[in-house]
Amino acid sequence: MKEKITFGIIGGDMRQAKLAQLLEADGHAVHIFGFDRQPELVSSQSVNTLQQAASADCVVLPLPVTDEHENLNAPISGGVIRIADVLDAMPQGQIVCGGRIPEEIFRMASERKLRLTDYFAREELAIANAVPTAEGVLQIAMEELPITLAGSRVLVMGFGHTGKIIAHRLHALGALVTVSARRYSDLAWIRAYGYRQEFTEALDGRLGGYDLIVNTVPHKILNEARLQELSPGCLCIDIASRPGGLDFDAASRLGVKAIWALSLPGKVAPVTSGAIIKETIYHILQELGVIQ
Amino acid sequence: MKEKITFGIIGGDMRQAKLAQLLEADGHAVHIFGFDRQPELVSSQSVNTLQQAASADCVVLPLPVTDEHENLNAPISGGVIRIADVLDAMPQGQIVCGGRIPEEIFRMASERKLRLTDYFAREELAIANAVPTAEGVLQIAMEELPITLAGSRVLVMGFGHTGKIIAHRLHALGALVTVSARRYSDLAWIRAYGYRQEFTEALDGRLGGYDLIVNTVPHKILNEARLQELSPGCLCIDIASRPGGLDFDAASRLGVKAIWALSLPGKVAPVTSGAIIKETIYHILQELGVIQ
Amino acid sequence: MKEKITFGIIGGDMRQAKLAQLLEADGHAVHIFGFDRQPELVSSQSVNTLQQAASADCVVLPLPVTDEHENLNAPISGGVIRIADVLDAMPQGQIVCGGRIPEEIFRMASERKLRLTDYFAREELAIANAVPTAEGVLQIAMEELPITLAGSRVLVMGFGHTGKIIAHRLHALGALVTVSARRYSDLAWIRAYGYRQEFTEALDGRLGGYDLIVNTVPHKILNEARLQELSPGCLCIDIASRPGGLDFDAASRLGVKAIWALSLPGKVAPVTSGAIIKETIYHILQELGVIQ
Amino acid sequence: MKEKITFGIIGGDMRQAKLAQLLEADGHAVHIFGFDRQPELVSSQSVNTLQQAASADCVVLPLPVTDEHENLNAPISGGVIRIADVLDAMPQGQIVCGGRIPEEIFRMASERKLRLTDYFAREELAIANAVPTAEGVLQIAMEELPITLAGSRVLVMGFGHTGKIIAHRLHALGALVTVSARRYSDLAWIRAYGYRQEFTEALDGRLGGYDLIVNTVPHKILNEARLQELSPGCLCIDIASRPGGLDFDAASRLGVKAIWALSLPGKVAPVTSGAIIKETIYHILQELGVIQ
Structure with missing residues (x-):
């Protein structure tokens, strides 16, 4: 052809x-x-x-x-x-x-x-790369967490290319998936796919109770105040490109396990x-x- | 609140x-x-x-x-x-x-x-309505087809709001789902969700072999020449708004069972x-x- | 061959x-x-x-x-x-x-x-028939309920051949699926597939809050006392063979919509x-x- | 309580x-x-x-x-x-x-x-353990394979407790899952869940074309002759308890990457x-x- x-x-x-x-x-x-x-x-x-x-x-x-x-x-x-x-x-x-x-x-x-x-x-490359990125996130979560993803309570922050596929795969493995987003249209998608929703603006005070948080948003969305809310043992995986979406210094001070996972496709697949x-x-x- | x-x-x-x-x-x-x-x-x-x-x-x-x-x-x-x-x-x-x-x-x-x-x-209403629309499509397909959706070969035309949820639900029920789209980015999504892909422009000659075709594209995409390709017994469900995406006169002449299903959300849910x-x-x- | x-x-x-x-x-x-x-x-x-x-x-x-x-x-x-x-x-x-x-x-x-x-x-026929049976149940539920299965609260009673596939398909469509069973091993399967569980013996007082109940157990499990617990509008689909698992007289008296759906495979597919x-x-x- | x-x-x-x-x-x-x-x-x-x-x-x-x-x-x-x-x-x-x-x-x-x-x-423990076992298999496969599980061609041998959940999770992640079993009833389940089937007795000559083979059967099912059939790069994960289901000596001679993964639940979760x-x-x- x-x-x-x-x-x-x-x-x-x-x-x-x-x-x-x-x-x-x-x-x-x-x-x-x-x-x-x-x-x-x-x-x-x-x-x-x-x-x-x-x-x-x-x-x-x-x-x-x-x-x-x-x-x-x-x-x-x-x-x-x-x-x-x-x-x-x-x-x-x-x-x-x-x-x-x-x-x-x-x-x-x-x-x-x-x-x-x-x-x-190219957008099609970004979308296609969301698949190995999501598998890389699953792999890290499986390696680091002492519990199964099945039955775990997970928050995915952001519903762009990677957020969509990460949420899809975690849900497929039996995790209880919540996704946070800002736009009404993204929230409608989140519900249509059967996930729970959170408004990004209203996250303060609602971050306890998760076993795993995966951030895809390239802003410092997981700041010190929010990291303080996390349940003990909650794992954070940040895949947002520089400067990342998590305050790693604060995480270190607070004893929050946080992993900044960049360029996963080339590494995992x-x-x-x-x-x-x-x-x-x-x-x-x-x-x-x-x-x- | x-x-x-x-x-x-x-x-x-x-x-x-x-x-x-x-x-x-x-x-x-x-x-x-x-x-x-x-x-x-x-x-x-x-x-x-x-x-x-x-x-x-x-x-x-x-x-x-x-x-x-x-x-x-x-x-x-x-x-x-x-x-x-x-x-x-x-x-x-x-x-x-x-x-x-x-x-x-x-x-x-x-x-x-x-x-x-x-x-x-509003976009969020269109997205949310894709859920009852998709269930309406499943209901019609179950009522009309003498085979189960599990194992059936289905083509979904278009990967907009409704196409995405229709494909998701059919796949979830075990249908072998192919989706046709025009944009490389949509084709990347189609593969990322595990469906087979077809280029809309290259559909001619590739429409045989389906048990069910669901059209979501509001152009006359299923014209007489394409309807002639369909396997005997193939059911067509067109949910595209007026003027619809299927030549119903030609379908009638050719003995193709075609259903124009509009405004499904209010009817089914x-x-x-x-x-x-x-x-x-x-x-x-x-x-x-x-x-x- | x-x-x-x-x-x-x-x-x-x-x-x-x-x-x-x-x-x-x-x-x-x-x-x-x-x-x-x-x-x-x-x-x-x-x-x-x-x-x-x-x-x-x-x-x-x-x-x-x-x-x-x-x-x-x-x-x-x-x-x-x-x-x-x-x-x-x-x-x-x-x-x-x-x-x-x-x-x-x-x-x-x-x-x-x-x-x-x-x-x-033959057991393989009973298992294979669970697929059209489950699709028949979905079809009836879609026809009868004014809500979507996505997001609906469903109880499947029994986790034998048909219960397994019915729960699988409802979950796949986004319903919130609870399954009741008696044996610890069945309850372990129910959790492994990500459904909520109920003990059959402990169902009394726990039947409110469902939009749909699908019974697969061939005993009069849905008796008058239990039917009285149901939320208004809850649909009951009984696929248990004679004598069925639901007291249809009581359902009629109580205004509970109950459908006895037998021999679905030959009818729907x-x-x-x-x-x-x-x-x-x-x-x-x-x-x-x-x-x- | x-x-x-x-x-x-x-x-x-x-x-x-x-x-x-x-x-x-x-x-x-x-x-x-x-x-x-x-x-x-x-x-x-x-x-x-x-x-x-x-x-x-x-x-x-x-x-x-x-x-x-x-x-x-x-x-x-x-x-x-x-x-x-x-x-x-x-x-x-x-x-x-x-x-x-x-x-x-x-x-x-x-x-x-x-x-x-x-x-x-206890059977319920064996079933519940199938969940962490399956996640352990996914983790190993993600760590070892240079391709994504999405789109990969996988053979799961055996459809007992672990085989059922492993196949379910791989399918959920978008792998093309084939399961081999001996009994007609297991084959009926395999088809009902949407996987491809192979008869265990007829596997000879049909083992090429896989990216991953997961064995759950505690017999030497993957003997030297069968290992010779595998595609280059095919990964074998054997979770069968002693003596295992794979000829590890032969695998070593043939350059087949084979991993014997025992007691996964305690290790991964x-x-x-x-x-x-x-x-x-x-x-x-x-x-x-x-x-x-």
């Missing part, structure tokens, strides 16, 4: 390695660069030059592209790969995809007349994450008219 | 009658008008004048307010109630809520300086529907500052 | 008609008798003599075989078919299956040296029921060594 | 410590012995003599009572506690409960005229396990007439 094209996978972790395998399994030619420490992760014949990889029909960069702004995020590479070198190796008009791309790199790409897209900014990235890149290429 | 106020319920069916009971049960004073054929549906002492009902803190009109534009939709009333008479009985600034209000009635209310809100236009309207009116009054 | 053999289907309703079609679809030769009023239900060429049908490799009789003990249960037949005549038409050693076979007919078969098995007595009978007959024939 | 009695908890791990707390929370007097290394696990005032604990209304011994037959299983005790000493400290007629009691200890109790019951042999033991002991005492 899809035409065969060439991909260049430059840098990245297990997810990009798996992505390369999946693209090959779909019949595409794949050139990799930056996996020299474990080339077997990708495939047997995968010794390519940066030049080859950088001039494929579509170049795929890591997620995140970089931690700082100078070097590519390439943990399986033996050496350092400068982002400027990678971009310089590409011809004008090159189609490039990367994840969590900072402004600076967009600017660099624009100067070089490259066509750069952030696959991490790298193969699934690679597959999610692949699907998203196909969508980008369909919209660009490169494949059908 | 809520202050006690007065409500005037003027016209409507079982849902408004139940609404009156629920408001009384919450401690509000309720004046009704237009339930003279079965006043016991509402409560014992409910003989009120239009004047009383029309000057309550909040007046509630039916859903739909009217079928034509002259008279109130008041099936439990012995007589005809002109909408103009109802509006004329209200003081300036009166807070009024009604459902599916036509432009003309908004204009009439504006001339009289009434504060009219359409509760049917009038009490739940009354409760949903009540919640929505509370939200409106909270936003207007009438109650907290 | 299965060898092709011949079946004789004598009498019965839509389920046996569908059974005949399914056996043909599996490649077997099928001779029918007793479907003369609507032979098209079975297949086009199905004009057979009793003699032909009665000497097939396996003869299938209806479910129930008979209402009284003289005549075959053959509602699609234009005439009366005496059971004695059917049995007389069979050779010694004939393999025969029927459903709900009374002692008298077993005796008659034994005198004629026929090998008669009751497929309705005759095609599924035919398929279940087919599977069960295959198991019988495997155990007899007729097929592999 | 229950009368207040005295309990003596002698030896055991976190589960017995939690059991002591739960019994106290129910209002019973609890004397403990054998928790000297971490008495705070149980309660503050819990310094008791063996004599006190051994003459309570009901004495509770650990699960398992012993690994060998001489000493009590008392990992939180600083010293060694001989079982003979414990039994000698009890008066004739003493009611004693313990878990996994070997024949020899039953004999010793009988000689001393003690009334000894094995709570681990000691608090829930303590509560399960408490409920079971109440049942025993009810049957003995000690409490109502």
Whole structure:
């Protein structure tokens, strides 16, 4: 159904390695660069030059592209790969995809007349990633709690992408799920799926009685006053991105067990994450008219 | 928690009658008008004048307010109630809520300086109504199909409010659920909930093999060519509002059993529907500052 | 996988008609008798003599075989078919299956040296039938209740074959499910699946507060004293076989809406029921060594 | 509701410590012995003599009572506690409960005229334990697999207590669940709950294509020939008690990742396990007439 094209996978972790395998399994030619420490992760014949990889029909960069702004995020590479070198190796008009791309790199790409897209900014990737994120939350809760999730009293804060799937999975395992949200429409969904509801604004004084609280809201919603309300032994898992939604200093002072769990998909299910990235890149290429 | 106020319920069916009971049960004073054929549906002492009902803190009109534009939709009333008479009985600034209000009635209310809100236009009501709608679809499917829903092959077309809950409930009963949608983000949700996916654009030639098709999309998506593809015995339930999403003439010619099921909430669960309207009116009054 | 053999289907309703079609679809030769009023239900060429049908490799009789003990249960037949005549038409050693076979007919078969098995007595059929039974209960509840099952408070009495699947489906639709049972092991299952539990012995005084009660226990468990406890509007569905588990006279006196719903599988899903009978007959024939 | 009695908890791990707390929370007097290394696990005032604990209304011994037959299983005790000493400290007629009691200890109790019951042999405990066991299996699978359980292809072997709940939870998380069983009735349940079925006898040649296999059957069902069929990367979790259901030597030779996960409830959910033991002991005492 899809035409065969060439991909260049430059840098990245297990997810990009798996992505390369999946693209090959779909019949595409794949050139990799930056996996020299474990080339077997990708495939047997995968010794390519940066030049080859950088001039494929579509170049795929890591997620995140970089931690700082100078070097590519390439943990399986033996050496350092400068982002400027990678971009310089590409011809004008090159189609490039990367994840969590900072402004600076967009600017660099624009100067070089490259066509750069952030696959991490796509909504379908965020939704698909909610599945491994939710399983990561379940895994942490199972590892940390001395009780079963079945029958446990859980509060999920927020009903966005991850909140929806986390609540769904906890309910499926028999937890007694309450979800807090601010909008009437979200509260209507919460009831329609059979969960109990709390208004975010009215949470004060209502946080006792839970065995587990999972926060998905990227504001300091679990402040010291609220942490003081928690039942002894209540576990808090915060998956909100920086600055997070929980006052970890206060939690430490109060003896509240709190875990900040970021970037779960790549950690708990790298193969699934690679597959999610692949699907998203196909969508980008369909919209660009490169494949059908 | 809520202050006690007065409500005037003027016209409507079982849902408004139940609404009156629920408001009384919450401690509000309720004046009704237009339930003279079965006043016991509402409560014992409910003989009120239009004047009383029309000057309550909040007046509630039916859903739909009217079928034509002259008279109130008041099936439990012995007589005809002109909408103009109802509006004329209200003081300036009166807070009024009604459902599916036509432009003309908004204009009439504006001339009289009434504060009219359409509760049917609220998203939380549409979401909450997806629950009785989905149960209505299940009921029709159980009544019409000679097979169990468990193990049946079902296609749900569209993944909006109703599509989401219909798919959820069918899956919960053991049906093999496929959902068609157009957007990548909807397709990601469909997979995250464990359903099979179809692209709406690529449905042609892929409609055989279903025992049940439920359409929620308000375009003529099930045209003659597609109806010809259906397996013998496949039941079609169309819940899309006018003009509907199915060519009923073609279905009749082809011998396809097709049911156009509209306004299911009021039919299958009038009490739940009354409760949903009540919640929505509370939200409106909270936003207007009438109650907290 | 299965060898092709011949079946004789004598009498019965839509389920046996569908059974005949399914056996043909599996490649077997099928001779029918007793479907003369609507032979098209079975297949086009199905004009057979009793003699032909009665000497097939396996003869299938209806479910129930008979209402009284003289005549075959053959509602699609234009005439009366005496059971004695059917049995007389069979050779010694004939393999025969029927459903709900009374002692008298077993005796008659034994005198004629026929090998008669009751497929309705097989546990796998009872379990499989729990699925259409549960859907029948859902359908009745949806038709009769003015509220949605989602959010409704339901008591299921008994946790045998049907109780298990009824509770599962109601829970799946978002009902708040309580199950009553007598044995500690059943109560442990009830909790493991996430339902609330009640001890059958301790039900007195605890029956208020339900919107729906489904009884599966074939004792008069819902007696007058207990019916008096029910909340106004509580619907009772009794699926216990004769004498039933509910005092219908008392219910009538008390104004309790009570429905005795028997033989649901054949009514709500005759095609599924035919398929279940087919599977069960295959198991019988495997155990007899007729097929592999 | 229950009368207040005295309990003596002698030896055991976190589960017995939690059991002591739960019994106290129910209002019973609890004397403990054998928790000297971490008495705070149980309660503050819990310094008791063996004599006190051994003459309570009901004495509770650990699960398992012993690994060998001489000493009590008392990992939180600083010293060694001989079982003979414990039994000698009890008066004739003493009611004693313990878990996994070997024949020899039953004999010793009988000689001393003690009334000894094995709570681990109770069916309701086995069923209740299926819940933490299933969560333990999910946890291991999430930790070990690089893919999400959602969308994974899983085979559960056996449909007893644990098989039923494991299949239920995996299905709830979106795995594609197949269950193998031998009996027609179990296969009917498997289909009624919406899983795919395999006949245990016909598994040969059908074991490829799974991402995860969970065995619950205590026979060597996963022998070398069958292990050779598995897809690369397929994870095997065996929860069958000794001798287990998997040839671990063969798995090691073949590079199949296989985990033998025993006694999961106490490991993954000691608090829930303590509560399960408490409920079971109440049942025993009810049957003995000690409490109502």
